Amino acid sequence: MKNDKVYGLMAEFDSPGALLGAAEKIRDNGYHRWEAFTPFPIHGLDKVLGYKNSLVGWVSLALGAGAFFSVVGLIWFANDFDYPLIVGGKPMFSPPMTFVPAYILMIMGAALGALLGMFGINQLPRLHHPLLFKKRFELASRDKFVIVIGATDEKFCATETRKLLETIGGANIGIVEERE
Amino acid sequence: MAESVNIEELKKLAPPAELRRAPVIEGNQGLGWLTDKLSAFAEAKVPLWWWILFVPAAFAAMVIFPTCLFYQVFTGVGVWGNNHPDMWGWDIVNFIWWVGVAHAGTLISAMLFLTRQHWRTTIGRMAEAMTVFSVAMAGLYPAIHVGRAWFDWFMFPIPNSNGNWPQFKSPLMWDVFAVNTYLMVSSLFWFMGMIPDFAVLRDRATTRIRRTIFSLLAMGWTGSAWQWHNYEKAYVVLCGLCTLLVFTVSSIVGLDFCTSQLAGWHATIFPLYFVIGAVFCGFGMMLVLLTSLRKLCGLESIITRSHIDKVAKLTLVSGLIIDYIYLMEIFIAWYSGDPYERWVFGHRFFGQSYWYFGWMLIGINVCVTQLLWSKKIRSNLAALFVIGLLINVGMWSERFVIVVGSLYQDFLPANWGKYHPTMWDVGLYVGTLGAFFMLYLLFVKFLPVIAISEVKGATPQGDPHHPLGGAQKGGH
Numbered sequence: 317m318k319n320d321k322v323y324g325l326m327a328e329f330d331s332p333g334a335l336l337g338a339a340e341k342i343r344d345n346g347y348h349r350w351e352a353f354t355p356f357p358i359h360g361l362d363k364v365l366g367y368k369n370s371l372v373g374w375v376s377l378a379l380g381a382g383a384f385f386s387v388v389g390l391i392w393f394a395n396d397f398d399y400p401l402i403v404g405g406k407p408m409f410s411p412p413m414t415f416v417p418a419y420i421l422m423i424m425g426a427a428l429g430a431l432l433g434m435f436g437i438n439q440l441p442r443l444h445h446p447l448l449f450k451k452r453f454e455l456a457s458r459d460k461f462v463i464v465i466g467a468t469d470e471k472f473c474a475t476e477t478r479k480l481l482e483t484i485g486g487a488n489i490g491i492v493e494e495r496e
Numbered sequence: 497m498a499e500s501v502n503i504e505e506l507k508k509l510a511p512p513a514e515l516r517r518a519p520v521i522e523g524n525q526g527l528g529w530l531t532d533k534l535s536a537f538a539e540a541k542v543p544l545w546w547w548i549l550f551v552p553a554a555f556a557a558m559v560i561f562p563t564c565l566f567y568q569v570f571t572g573v574g575v576w577g578n579n580h581p582d583m584w585g586w587d588i589v590n591f592i593w594w595v596g597v598a599h600a601g602t603l604i605s606a607m608l609f610l611t612r613q614h615w616r617t618t619i620g621r622m623a624e625a626m627t628v629f630s631v632a633m634a635g636l637y638p639a640i641h642v643g644r645a646w647f648d649w650f651m652f653p654i655p656n657s658n659g660n661w662p663q664f665k666s667p668l669m670w671d672v673f674a675v676n677t678y679l680m681v682s683s684l685f686w687f688m689g690m691i692p693d694f695a696v697l698r699d700r701a702t703t704r705i706r707r708t709i710f711s712l713l714a715m716g717w718t719g720s721a722w723q724w725h726n727y728e729k730a731y732v733v734l735c736g737l738c739t740l741l742v743f744t745v746s747s748i749v750g751l752d753f754c755t756s757q758l759a760g761w762h763a764t765i766f767p768l769y770f771v772i773g774a775v776f777c778g779f780g781m782m783l784v785l786l787t788s789l790r791k792l793c794g795l796e797s798i799i800t801r802s803h804i805d806k807v808a809k810l811t812l813v814s815g816l817i818i819d820y821i822y823l824m825e826i827f828i829a830w831y832s833g834d835p836y837e838r839w840v841f842g843h844r845f846f847g848q849s850y851w852y853f854g855w856m857l858i859g860i861n862v863c864v865t866q867l868l869w870s871k872k873i874r875s876n877l878a879a880l881f882v883i884g885l886l887i888n889v890g891m892w893s894e895r896f897v898i899v900v901g902s903l904y905q906d907f908l909p910a911n912w913g914k915y916h917p918t919m920w921d922v923g924l925y926v927g928t929l930g931a932f933f934m935l936y937l938l939f940v941k942f943l944p945v946i947a948i949s950e951v952k953g954a955t956p957q958g959d960p961h962h963p964l965g966g967a968q969k970g971g972h
Binding site for chain 2: 330331332333334335336337351352353354355356357358359360361362365367369370371372373376390391394395398399401403404406413414416417419420421423424426427428430431433434435437438440441442443444445447448453454455456457458459
C-alpha cells in the first residue's frame with residue numbers, strides 16, 4: 317500500500333568517519349528527529365546524537381536483584397515455613413545457605429533483564445519499519461552508513477533538508493515513505 | 497565524501513613493523529568484501545564435506561542416541577555399568593566433560609570481550625555455539641542419571657500435591673540451577689549476538705523463504721544508533737554475567753565432589769580444579785573446531801594463524817595451571833598424612849585397575865601440552881588439531897580417574913568393586929557426540945558462523961578515527 321506521507325529523507329555515506337562528520341553538522345544545524353543507521357556500532361556516534369547512558373543496565377539490575385531476593389524468600393518459604401526440613405541438624409533457614417541458588421538465579425534474572433530490556437527499549441521485535449521497504453537501505457547492513465532525517469522534525473523541509481544532506485556529502489538522497 | 501587515503505603517507509605515520517599489531521583480518525579488505533566473505537558460506541550450496549560429516553553425526557544423533565536413551569529410561573540405570581560401589585560412572589564423567597567443553601566458549605566470547613581482545617570477534621561466535629550445544633548435552637546426563645526421569649520436575653521448586661520442595665542446601669541441587677542457568681544465559685547471549693547478523697542475511701536474501709526466516713529472526717533490526725547504543729550495553733552486561741558463570745558452574749560441579757567424605761574427593765581445591773580443567777578441555781575442543789572449520793569453510797583470511805596461535809597459547813596457560821593443580825593434589829594427599837588419601841593417589845597410577853587412565857592424564861595433560869611452547873607447533877595446524885583431540889581424551893580420562901578412581905576402592909575392602917561400562921554407556925556417549933556435531937554442523941551451514949558486524953567494527957575501515965575509516969584531518 318502506498319500513500320503520500322513522508323517518513324523522512326535518507327542519505328548514504330561511505331565511511332564511519334564521513335558519517336560522524338555529517339552527524340555533527342546535522343546536529344549543529346539544529347535538527348532533533350534524525351537517526352543514523354550503521355552496520356556496526358560507531359564509536360562516538362551516540363555522543364553526537366546525545367544519547368545518555370543506556371537504561372538496559374538498570375533493567376538488568378532490577379531483574380537480577382529481584383531474582384536474588386525472590387529466591388531467598390522462596391527458600392525461606394519452602395524449607396522453613398511451608399515444609400520445615402532439618403538437614404544435618406542445621407537451622408531451618410539462615411541467609412548464607414541461600415546464597416548459591418540465589419546468586420545463580422540472580423545471574424539468570426539479570427541476563428533476562430539485559431535481553432528483555434534491550435528489546436523493550438529498542439521496541440523490538442517489530443515486523444514493520446518504513447526503512448525496511450527501501451531497497452537502498454539494505455546496504456546499511458553492508459558497507460553504507462545511512463542518516464535519516466525524520467519528517468516530524470520541526471526544521472524538516474523537503475528542499476532545505478535535501479540541500480543540507482547534499483552539502484555534507486550524502487549520496488543517493490531519497491524520500492522514505494510512511495507505510496501503513 | 498571520505499577523502500582519498502594516501503597509503504604512503506599512512507605508512508610514515510605507522511610505528512615500525514616489529515611494534516605493529518597484526519591486523520585482525522588479513523588483506524586489509526573493505527567492508528563490502530568482508531560482508532560477502534562472511535556470509536558466503538551460509539548462502540552457498542551445501543558442500544560435499546558437510547554431508548560426509550553430517551550423515552554419520554546425524555545417524556548417531558537420530559538413531560543411536562534415542563535408542564540408548566529410551567532403553568535406559570524404560571529399563572533403569574542398571575543397564576549402565578553403574579553398580580555398588582561405583583554409583584557414578586560414565587554418566588557423570590561425561591557430564592563433567594561436556595560442561596568442561598562449554599567453558600572455553602564462554603571464556604573466549606565473554607572474558608576476552610571484557611578485556612577488549614579484538615581478535616576474539618572472529619572466533620567468538622563459533623565458541624558460543626560450542627558452549628550452547630555442549631551444555632545441552634551435559635544437562636541431559638544428570639537428568640537421566642536420577643533413574644526416574646519422569647520425576648525430574650521434583651528438582652524444580654514447583655508447588656505440588658505431595659508438598660515436597662527441593663533440598664536447597666545440597667550442591668547436587670545447586671547443579672540443577674547452575675546448569676539450567678548456564679544453558680539459558682549462554683543461549684540468550686548467543687542469540688542476541690546473532691541478531692545484527694540475521695539482519696545482514698535478511699538484507700542479502702535472494703529468495704522469499706530466506707528473507708522471511710531471517711526477517712523473523714532479526715526481529716526488525718535496523719541498526720539505528722539507538723538500537724546499537726542499547727545493544728552494546730546489553731552485550732557488555734551479558735558478557736559480565738557469562739564471565740561469572742564460567743567460574744560458578746564448574747565450581748558447583750566441583751562442590752558435588754568436595755562436600756563428600758571420600759578420599760580423593762574431599763579437597764578444597766576442587767572448585768578451582770574443575771573450572772581450570774573445564775577451560776583447558778574446552779580450549780582443546782576449540783582447537784579441533786577452529787583448525788578444521790577454518791579450512792573447510794574457506795575462512796583462512798578471517799581466522800588467521802595469529803588467532804589460532806593465541807588460542808594455543810591460552811590452551812598452554814590453562815594446561816600449566818592444571819598441571820600445577822595435579823601436583824598440588826598429590827602433594828596435599830601426601831602432606832595430609834591421611835593413609836586413605838595417600839593410598840587413593842598411589843592407586844591412581846600404580847593400582848590394579850584403571851592405572852592407565854592415570855598415566856594418560858600425565859602423558860597428555862602434562863606432557864603433550866608442553867609441545868605448545870614451540871612456535872613451530874603452534875603454527876602447524878595439523879599438530880594443533882591432534883593436540884586438541886588428545887587434550888579432550890586426556891581430560892576425559894582425568895574425570896574418569898576422579899569419579900571412578902575414588903569410588904571403586906574406598907575405606908572398607910569389603911566395599912570394593914570394579915566398574916565396567918556397558919554398550920549402553922558407550923552408545924549414549926556416541927549419541928551425545930553425534931548430537932553435538934550434528935547441531936554444530938547445522939549451525940555452521942545455516943547461521944552466521946562469524947560475527948559479521950563485530951568483525952567489521954574491528955577493522956581499520958570500521959574505525960571512524962582511522963584514516964581508512966574516513967577520519968577527517970584534524971577531526972575525530
